[in-house]
Amino acid sequence: MSQPDLPGRPGDPQLLERVRARLLGQAGPATPSRVAAAVRAEGEILGDAEVLALSRELGAELTGAGPLEPLLGRPEITDILVNGPHEVWIEAGRGLERVPEVSFPDDDAVRSLAQRLAAQAGRRLDAAAPWIDARLTSGARFHAVLAPLSPGGTCLSLRLPRRRVFTLAELVAAHGLPPEGAEILRGIVAARLPFLICGGTGSGKTTLLSALLSVVAPSERLILVEDAPELRPDHPHVVQLQTRPANIEDRGGVEIHHLVRQALRMRPDRLVVGEVRGPEVTSLLNALNTGHEGGACTLHANTAADVPARLEALGCAAGLSRAAVHSQLAATRVVVAHLTRSDTGTRRLAEICCLARDPTGVVQSVPAATFNPTGALTPGPAWPELCRRLQGHWTPVEVPR
Incomplete structure (x- = not known):
């Protein structure tokens, strides 16, 4: 029979509060x-x-993640979401799941944790700056919004860094990649074709990109440019560049487009941008058109067909004309791999496309290979072009037309 919490025992709120007050008045860890x-x-x-x-x-309460601390130790968890004091959700590969056994005493406890994490990142989080998007020293991406902007209470989210890199074989075994799709992607890497992995949030873009970079020849030098160190390829020659947020005086910030320019001067065999979502698209397009073969990136897009429009929007916002974006995009000859995620959290490769200009000069994503949920391959209009570009690096199988 379990013993109830008594005054003077762990779990007693009064004792915890008194000891907490004493420790907060002293320097050093608990x-x-x-x-x-x-x-x-x-x-x-x-x-x-x-x-x-x-x-x-x-x-855990004073220097760690409080009630979330046990969740941080579970390697299968990639996201922790807190919607106020009584709703904690996780992503562990099966879609979002609520964790009813984890909660906070009140919203002040959630707010205190959010402010402590913000301080670890060297940022402020208060009524004057009621939201934050930062990278923690652990490599986790941290976002929070304070009440009353969030009427249900303080909301925070943690995107945890991957503990390990999956191989292509492991992704095939997990049914995230069809065997033939994995061989096509391996051929794309071997042929040094530039490629872009697109999909929605949590569709596995970074996981697949890390796996593909791991099969790059060991003699090649990889320069990775990211907001947070999410890419961890199993490769002997990797140089990582990471952005830096501005300080509380709004100075000292270093953004991705700054680092892409620096990476081009570092003799990369392959330039990799973790995620393209801003003005860095112009530097990346220039790089892919000036002899930097085999570059790669990820992009948020609902479908592969949306990729040219997404890049157009980013390029025009960065100062390029629509014609210039499509001209440069067509010249890159990028191959697009699109990932999807089902309602149950299953991630899979859905399509591989080539880019081609239509009669008006606008670039379109033309399907080369489409994979159904069972992994069966259906060739598309760009299938002959993909086979031609991979000649000598991949032997196509006979597929029904």
């Missing part, structure tokens, strides 16, 4: 010795096991 000293100062007598449990609880 170590077991400091917790024990604070407990003794309160006139309480606890055993070693109780002091250790109390120090863990206070340490």
